[in-house]
Amino acid sequence: MPPKRKAPAAPKGPAKAGRASALSTPGPATPRSIENSEGVSGDEEVEVTARELEMEAEADEFVASWDLSNERFQNHSQNRHFDSASTHFGNKGQRDYSFLRLRPDHNNRPLWIDSRKGIIILEKFNPAAAMAQDLLIAIAEPKSRPAHCHEYQLTPHSLYAAVSVGLEPQDIIGALDRFLKTPLPGSIREFILQCTKNYGKVKLVLKENKYYVESADEQVLQNLLKDPVIGPLRVHTGSNAITTSYAPTMGGLVIPGTNNAVGVQQASGLQPGENKAVEGAKTNEADVYASLNAEDDDEEKATIHAFEIPDSAVETVQHRCLKLDLPILEEYDFRNDYVNANLDIDLRPNTQIRPYQEKSLSKMFGNGRAKSGIIVLPCGAGKTLVGITAACTIKKGVIVLCTSSMSVMQWRNEFLKWSNVAEEDVAVFTSDSKHKFKGNTGIIVTTYSMLNTTTKRAHDTQKMIDFLSGREWGLMLLDEVHVVPADVFRKVISTIKSHSKLGLTATLLREDDKISHLNFLIGPKLYEANWMELSQQGHIAKVQCAEVWCPMPSEFYDEYITGRANLRRTLSAMNPRKFQACQYLINYHEARGDKVIVFSDELYALKTYSQKLQKYCIYGDTGQSERMAILSNFQHNPTVNTLFLSKIGDTSLDLPEATVLIQISSHFGSRRQEAQRLGRILRAKRRNDEGFNAFFYSLVSKDTQEMFYSSKRQAFLVDQGYAFKVITQLANMENTPDLAFADPSERRELLTKILSDYIAAGGEMEQDKENDDLFGKERRTKKKKGVRRTAGTLGELSGGQDMAYVEQNKRAGQGGRKAKPEQSAFFKKLAREKERKKLQMREALQ
Numbered sequence: 001m002p003p004k005r006k007a008p009a010a011p012k013g014p015a016k017a018g019r020a021s022a023l024s025t026p027g028p029a030t031p032r033s034i035e036n037s038e039g040v041s042g043d044e045e046v047e048v049t050a051r052e053l054e055m056e057a058e059a060d061e062f063v064a065s066w067d068l069s070n071e072r073f074q075n076h077s078q079n080r081h082f083d084s085a086s087t088h089f090g091n092k093g094q095r096d097y098s099f100l101r102l103r104p105d106h107n108n109r110p111l112w113i114d115s116r117k118g119i120i121i122l123e124k125f126n127p128a129a130a131m132a133q134d135l136l137i138a139i140a141e142p143k144s145r146p147a148h149c150h151e152y153q154l155t156p157h158s159l160y161a162a163v164s165v166g167l168e169p170q171d172i173i174g175a176l177d178r179f180l181k182t183p184l185p186g187s188i189r190e191f192i193l194q195c196t197k198n199y200g201k202v203k204l205v206l207k208e209n210k211y212y213v214e215s216a217d218e219q220v221l222q223n224l225l226k227d228p229v230i231g232p233l234r235v236h237t238g239s240n241a242i243t244t245s246y247a248p249t250m251g252g253l254v255i256p257g258t259n260n261a262v263g264v265q266q267a268s269g270l271q272p273g274e275n276k277a278v279e280g281a282k283t284n285e286a287d288v289y290a291s292l293n294a295e296d297d298d299e300e301k302a303t304i305h306a307f308e309i310p311d312s313a314v315e316t317v318q319h320r321c322l323k324l325d326l327p328i329l330e331e332y333d334f335r336n337d338y339v340n341a342n343l344d345i346d347l348r349p350n351t352q353i354r355p356y357q358e359k360s361l362s363k364m365f366g367n368g369r370a371k372s373g374i375i376v377l378p379c380g381a382g383k384t385l386v387g388i389t390a391a392c393t394i395k396k397g398v399i400v401l402c403t404s405s406m407s408v409m410q411w412r413n414e415f416l417k418w419s420n421v422a423e424e425d426v427a428v429f430t431s432d433s434k435h436k437f438k439g440n441t442g443i444i445v446t447t448y449s450m451l452n453t454t455t456k457r458a459h460d461t462q463k464m465i466d467f468l469s470g471r472e473w474g475l476m477l478l479d480e481v482h483v484v485p486a487d488v489f490r491k492v493i494s495t496i497k498s499h500s501k502l503g504l505t506a507t508l509l510r511e512d513d514k515i516s517h518l519n520f521l522i523g524p525k526l527y528e529a530n531w532m533e534l535s536q537q538g539h540i541a542k543v544q545c546a547e548v549w550c551p552m553p554s555e556f557y558d559e560y561i562t563g564r565a566n567l568r569r570t571l572s573a574m575n576p577r578k579f580q581a582c583q584y585l586i587n588y589h590e591a592r593g594d595k596v597i598v599f600s601d602e603l604y605a606l607k608t609y610s611q612k613l614q615k616y617c618i619y620g621d622t623g624q625s626e627r628m629a630i631l632s633n634f635q636h637n638p639t640v641n642t643l644f645l646s647k648i649g650d651t652s653l654d655l656p657e658a659t660v661l662i663q664i665s666s667h668f669g670s671r672r673q674e675a676q677r678l679g680r681i682l683r684a685k686r687r688n689d690e691g692f693n694a695f696f697y698s699l700v701s702k703d704t705q706e707m708f709y710s711s712k713r714q715a716f717l718v719d720q721g722y723a724f725k726v727i728t729q730l731a732n733m734e735n736t737p738d739l740a741f742a743d744p745s746e747r748r749e750l751l752t753k754i755l756s757d758y759i760a761a762g763g764e765m766e767q768d769k770e771n772d773d774l775f776g777k778e779r780r781t782k783k784k785k786g787v788r789r790t791a792g793t794l795g796e797l798s799g800g801q802d803m804a805y806v807e808q809n810k811r812a813g814q815g816g817r818k819a820k821p822e823q824s825a826f827f828k829k830l831a832r833e834k835e836r837k838k839l840q841m842r843e844a845l846q
């Protein structure tokens with residue numbers, strides 16, 4: 001039975017006072033994830049299997065990383081009491097949480113905690129939920145945020161991020177304890193203290209172009225100075241004192257586009273008149289609010305101790321501090337940087353940034369300095385403006401790194417649109433354009449690949465890179481930060497010297513294990529917005545998601561069962577019932593006045609569908625001017641309402657007219673691709689129209705691998721609170737006029753054509769060579785036949801292969817073409833074998 005996704009049912013109300021027995025706590029009182037992650041069978045488990053395996057692994061890691069586990073389990077077993085129900089929860093009662101005592105006023109408190117895994121469940125319907133949510137976003141990783149219950153996890157990284165935005169361990173413990181329905185378990189308290197003990201203790205600050213290692217704790221610095229590596233690196237400035245060599249500038253900073261000094265509202269999330277929770281919890285919440293916001297004041301009063309280190313020693317000190325378990329946080333005191341030229345840039349007077357954009361920036365500038373880190377906002381929520389506002393706050397040289405030449409142009413245009421920066425101060429560095437800005441400082445927008453070329457560079461490219469690496473930048477903006485491999489970052493970061501780094505992304509997820517690298521290479525996650533909240537507030541569109549099951553006619557299914565993987569993919573996409581569903585949905589939505597984008601990774605299907613339905617289509621080989629013309633028609637011509645797109649439109653495509661998305665073929669189980677494709681309709685212009693909904697249909701051939709991948713792909717969006725409805729039958733589809741492949745003979749004809757095209761293509765249907773750079777330089781216009789071999793990983797199969805990897809593979813392929821090695825006897829034999837099989841198939845068909 002294929003997985004079926006839906007949002008959890010509405011809670012039946014909080015548990016009664018007393019023991020938190022799993023039996024006595026219906027709905028949210030029995031956290032779904034806790035039960036499931038431990039193997040409770042049934043429908044629920046089937047629904048979230050992939051997610052749960054992931055959580056299980058994380059939980060194991062969490063427990064494994066914990067050296068207090070023995071004590072924890074001892075406490076647990078001492079306090080545990082078994083009753084007749086305990087045995088129902090298996091594993092010697094380890095799933096029985098009844099040993100946690102509920103507080104008498106637990107109804108007023110919105111949080112449950114799993115003392116063994118650090119998983120926190122938030123009751124979204126609780127009056128105090130908004131306050132608790134702000135705390136959780138600051139201290140824990142959001143795992144799943146459907147409508148009624150949210151799931152977070154405490155991890156060392158999330159606690160690191162909490163400390164980096166100024167929270168003290170005792171603030172975290174105190175606030176968490178106040179929101180919990182049960183007293184804070186000792187194990188969690190220990191874990192928080194353990195993880196936060198050293199984070200944020202040491203900072204690296206650049207002031208008046210000198211690097212200082214800074215700490216509020218004198219003893220920590222004294223210990224560092226005794227270290228055989230760091231000690232000798234200290235720059236002696238006459239006296240040996242390490243007490244305040246300067247007064248840090250705090251507070252009073254106003255982020256452009258807002259009326260507030262940063263930090264004033266940063267952790268509150270409170271809107272005027274918003275319900276401040278139930279009576280009983282009021283005082284406590286006020287304290288929490290105060291403690292979350294008190295960071296600026298506290299820091300202002302603290303005495304800062306610092307010693308200077310030379311520029312050349314920065315990396316050594318960073319590395320050594322990490323080894324000493326004292327990760328060093330990077331902060332840029334830009335208001336006291338008198339060495340680097342100021343950039344004349346401000347937001348245009350009519351620009352008003354949105355509350356969540358302000359909130360994310362207040363995390364970055366919370367203490368009047370720029371902290372490096374990552375901001376996560378949904379697709380279409382305005383990450384570009386967040387980056388631009390950060391640049392307008394720092395007002396120093398900015399370097400922006402994007403994933404494609406299209407994004408480069410978009411970033412430049414957005415800088416000019418939202419800010420008053422002079423046109424000549426924003427330069428672009430791509431393979432086509434290598435301009436510098438005119439003045440002392442400015443903005444350079446470029447791509448990761450421009451800075452990461454390993455082959456010999458052209459003279460002007462090398463000159464430009466020398467220019468970029470020869471100066472200090474105030475801010476490095478890293479767009480789509482999740483797609484870039486760690487080694488590319490290392491290369492970029494070591495080439496370009498920048499005082500602060502801001503990573504921007506919508507989907508901080510990778511199917512490989514590299515996501516944690518970003519924390520150390522860029523900085524902690526500073527803020528992550530909630531997709532559902534933004535859509536309820538009208539900042540992004542509300543979307544109805546549906547998975548449409550399309551049965552395969554038996555003759556297609558016979559071929560599917562016996563066919564090889566490539567043929568199966570093509571047959572799944574070319575399933576005539578899927579074609580009919582697509583035709584029906586296009587007709588239906590065009591008649592409603594919608595504009596429809598149809599996505600297909602399978603190029604053969606893309607071309608066949610668009611030709612048969614007589615719609616425009618854009619893929620890698622479509623010429624630049626043709627692309628622009630088609631897109632312009634789609635936007636402005638009322639007769640062009642549907643556009644077929646290959647994966648090149650996954651990102652970088654800003655078409656606010658599009659309101660419906662149909663996906664006929666996709667990249668295996670890539671959660672990122674699913675979210676990015678959804679992002680194309682989240683920015684729908686009509687999103688604030690009364691009762692407006694955008695539609696996202698994923699057409700899936702029934703009983704094929706597409707069904708497995710489909711549920712995997714949806715996992716991220718389901719965690720953001722999207723519900724995928726399964727449609728097994730489209731009402732009245734048979735009545736569609738001119739429904740394609742309605743006749744069995746037409747379907748047989750289609751199958752014969754697919755099979756013969758497949759054989760003619762040597763068992764390898766043509767793939768779109770270009771990735772998601774819709775407007776990039778025209779590349780590979782020649783049709784390339786044959787198999788392209790690249791190193792494969794498990795991550796690729798599960799969607800982990802990203803654009804940056806593909807670019808690398810492409811280069812590897814190009815390198816191979818230059819010096820084509822002579823074919824060995826083995827490959828000659830393989831080719832002969834292949835030829836023989838082809839002939840056999842042809843004969844079988846005749």
Ligand SMILES: Nc1ncnc2c1ncn2[C@@H]1O[C@H](COP(=O)(O)OP(=O)(O)OP(=O)(O)O)[C@@H](O)[C@H]1O
Nearest residue numbers: 352353354378379380381382383384385506679683
């Ligand atoms: N504060 C704001 N006021 C008005 N419009 C805004 C604001 N912030 C963003 N927008 C608009 O929202 C749209 C989406 O912004 P943007 O392209 O930066 O999104 P994004 O988060 O980068 O999306 P993606 O991840 O899909 O690239 C743009 O048209 C932008 O002009």
